[in-house]
Amino acid sequence: MIVVGAVSAGPHVFWITSRAAGAAALVLSSLAVGAGVMIGSRGRVLKGMGGDVKALHEALSLATLVAIGVHGAALLGDAYLHPSVLEISLPFASSYRPFWTGLGVAAGWGSAALGLSYYARASIGAARWRHLHRFTALFWALGIVHTLGAGTDAGQLWFLAIVLAPAAPAAAILLSRMGRRAAAGPGGGSGRSAPYGNTASPVASSTIEIATAGQASAASRSSS
């Protein structure tokens, strides 16, 4: 059906592909964040499924990065926007909604850097990598804000349902975990090296602030 659609979509095929890939990236990243948070909670949630969830988290993260790549690269073929390589790869360089698009580019690069840093964990150092990896949630939130601010389908009910259905539970798990860590204070009360001890508050508060800004932007766009 996609082949038939691609033929009949004609000049819009790149645009449709970019929109679909962007939405897929958001859904996959929400699932990946949810799985990642579950790995962090270890015994509390998983009960012997840790290996499976870890493999799922890795596969979902890689699929997200591929989808982000397709989302950006497909725009290069769009005859209407016709962005340059610099516009899709440099934050805030795009002529189309520069701020919101810039957030998306920054979120894409941040997610790629922090996600792929897993394979350089040995040289980074496990503790330092774990500390850095937590900021992936911030870039995930930036991606949601980018979608609400610049997304063509951001006002569509079906789109919001598809995108927010996996994002809401992931955000809830993440925030509850951050809240638990913050309540436990520095060190988190566990034997491990303070997974969310000192960084919980900055990541949580900036994630909430960014998400609120995106929702306000989407609301103002839908009301205007």
Place this chain on the structure above:
Amino acid sequence: MTRMDAPSRLEARGLARARIRARRARVRTIRRRTIRGSLALFAVLWVLVFVQLVSGNDPALSHAPRARRSPAAAHGPEPAAEPELGEEAEASLPEGEFAPEPEPEEGRLAEEEPPEPEPEPLVTSAS
């Protein structure tokens, strides 16, 4: 601490290898399912956006800026010919701006718009 004898050591190694093989197979299955699921998700979203586009309900097309006609261009050289409701609305706007048109319903741009009725000329007591 007791030492394991040779047969039981071999048995333990075999068991460990079997577990590792099972673990790898499980990871492969999860990866394969994730790839399939991701492709299916992309396909579903692609079709949704495509159907939205061809059915004329695409948000980008229905919210595209419309070319606005100035009253002078729209109604010709007659200066007295103004829409009935335009006078009050335009009085509150700065010079050079026109009252905004109501937002079109989604998908309506794809259809041909019916021709606008000619506005009635403003009748004053002087005319």
